[in-house]
Amino acid sequence: MATGELPETHRALVQRVYAQPLQVETLPTPQPTPGSAVVKVLVANVIGYMKNIYNGARKYSYPTPLVAGTSAIGRVAAVGEDAVSLKPGQLVFFDCTIRGRDDPGAIILSGIADGSSEPSRKLMRDAWRDSTYAEYARAPLENCFPLNEALLCGSPSDGVGLGYDIARISYIAALLVPYGGLRDIRVEPGETVIVAPATGGFGGAAVLVALAMGARVIAMGRNTDVLAKLAGLSSTRVKTVKITGNQEEEVAALQRFGGPADAYFDISPREAQGATYFKSAILSLRHAGRVSYMGGFLEDVPIPLRLLMRKDIKLHGKWMYSPDDVRSLVKMVEIGLLDLSESRGLVTVMGEFPLERWEEAFDMAAKNAAVGQIALIRP
Template structure:
């Protein structure tokens, strides 16, 4: 690739919760343990607007180049790189862990975590993220993608996907980490709740790709009907606010092995937590991944009596990423359904954030694309 330029365009937030601005800033330089990535497209998570306007009160340092996972090309490499090559297409993950302390975790461009170690990561080497023409990322966060396989036409032996569709893999990756943490097996039945949002819908699709039968649970009957049509292995149950009715509806489908919760914070008082746990078979497993901020009342006697395992899981492990890429490459998880709602330049970030907040559902994504 061409030598790195001296400066590039990037979205910058100078003061916490104040509007972002496009600025010319120095291009990051590669250091040992890092790669400089030329960003092709960067995801916009549905709640990005509420992160940077201060509504969600995420903690991060400023000034900051915001962002999250992205698809890009390797532009320059640190001296110790052994696998990545310049010009190679790569998925760049947003979950950065301390090399000497895996418990120190940040979300690139989003949150500095809750430990002194994680804060050191985000206030130092890995402060800036992907809403820019170039970004620096840890080598271990850059996962090569077989561009010929993924993007060549089907008639030439490829999968026929475009780079925008590849960017969607950051969505099912989150619930994939939760499902793997409770060792979901092919042939098992898992309840996904709520299942009608972006991450919940992604959970349904990845559970199917793992060979499971899915009971999708949510409030929106129309959205559940769309999920039901997606695959014959999908059953649906509507949340009605009545534990007894919900348990009865779930148990109609027989033995239930696992439950993945991926609730937003607004679901704090939902009855589905208790309903889904009470529907599990003995030795059933629960993965708690949602954004609930308060405590939950749990059916203690049932959990104790039937040896139910509760497992908290934040994000996923590094090794889950190439495993998910292989699921797509081998056709287990298809991207044909992924719909690009819009691709916006950095200057139109506000419109892009609004569209992502208001119009994204199952398999729908909004992207930022830096203008070169």
């Protein structure tokens, strides 16, 4: 075991009983084991619906007691004896998507959900129950992605750095979700991608990612203020279409921007069940167009099956992203291809909260769930 100085105890945000209030506790500091690292957490993301995960409203399945949390930015504090590249002191992105090493289909979301199978439930219950709303967190080595601190945080005046602070870098977690879907359908430079809805946190992130991948974007949404912000990203590569609830109007509006689109990225919230735009976007695709479905509908949706068959449309389901996607997106951020700078006007740190103020953090995230808005726990 390679370690720095790990304290005997640390503070963590714990849920003892499912759907009951979280509480800050002093616990033994986790220790590295083979295949793992202990990370000193600097900032951990707060998802817009985090409050409804832990109060039971979303009915996510996970074991208790557990330390709450999700993806985070931290420094390696100690590593297991089989680590060959991670070193104490290194800045890393901890990815909350944990997979079984002997069954990659067993997938859990750290601190949030134990997946959909007995193997995934075992993975969370027996090995990776505790997450990142804590001063220290134990993580699989393969979920700790090194960050080039000199490039990301160095001063632009020195000619090598982007000048980001740690909080801003945490937006990687939001960008990764749509990147997984867009990369899965192999979006190419010059293609036109419909993003719907594009005004929420993940949908807005999809617009930024698609632009960085070289695509033109048609952003659909109801919030005209956010649509205007997205349109301001590029006068030539971002077009906006209002979601009206009228399928014919939506299809006509989509077709005005250069004819059939190449791809459609859907990240619908569960509240949008029955929305017209899902079918409108599919109807607006070219022959052999592609659909990436990453949305949260709880019930089945009507699909124009005959159209899919006649036009050779490919429908892809995608949950989260691959480790290769993480490495690729981190590189895009490090070289500035995905611009997180304040001057861009979209990525905003809304607040950073200590463990004791977790309720404020959850409320802040819920009230500010639009594109680029970040709420964080800083243990």
